[in-house]
Amino acid sequence: MADILNEDVIACARLLERGDPERFRAVMATPLEVRKTLFPIFAFNLEVARAPWVTKEPLIAEMRLQWWQDVLSEISDGRAVRRHEVATPLAISLTPAAAEVLKAVVEARRHDIYPDPFATNADFQAYILATSGCLMRVAAQALGPADDQVLADFGYAAGVANYLKALPELTEAGKTHIPDTSEDAVQLLAHEALLKLRSARKARGKISKKAGYALLTGWQSGPVLAAYARRSPANAYGGDRRGVRLSGVRLLGRSLLQRW
DSSP states (O other): OTTTTTTTHHHHHHHHHHHHHHHHHHHTTTTTTHHHHHHHHHHHHHHHHGGEEEESSSHHHHHHHHHHHHHHHHHTTTTOOOOOOOOOHHHHOOOOOHHHHHHHHHHHHHHGSSSOOSSSSSHHHHHHIIIIIIHHHHHHHSSBBBBBHHHHHHHHHHHHHHHHHHHHHHHHHHHOOOOSSSSHHHHHHHHHHHHHHHHHHHHGGGHHHHHHHHHHHTTTTTHHHHHHHHTTTTGGGTTOOTHHHHHHHHHHHHHHOOOO
């Protein structure tokens, strides 16, 4: 791997392996040339996503997010990018236009600093589209042609699935985000996201094979959303946590068959 992936990209991979192991395994199921592009993008996402959680001081969290906004501005403006194990390879993975799109991810994460839930469901949906939809769009289109709407639908579904998996931890931290956390509301949220997932999968033809590798990171969204739509969150992981080996085989199969 080191022959193709330089030290910075390998550092991004290790960062992702520690902080986001499911996404790491999904990227590892792709060809080496694809990993070189995806690891920096998803390592960036990890750094931004955890920035509001590594400190209890809102000002420090804001500064951490602003640091990443400044990195994206350097990339989008065509300026020299500061030396950093994630920022440096990220500048290679992104076009200036893609860097502009990712600014929405950073801006949306500012909400994670504070405990206030979103005022409306529409606000929460916009947050998911920014944090997950924009990320999916940039990652996929960095690899090949892909339809914006299909990416938005798939990214939204994957984002809701990830949110639901994190809901117990978010509830404990007092940062649930959604205006209504009742079983009915969560069930509806999962059901609507599941419909978007199905819509995206019906339009597979609008996603090139190479771009489809980025969507493998959402490969477990279906079972998670279906479980919550049935009010059976305990079954969200398929119930068989023989885990890494079994899911790894399935993931490799999905990669080969492009069954994201």
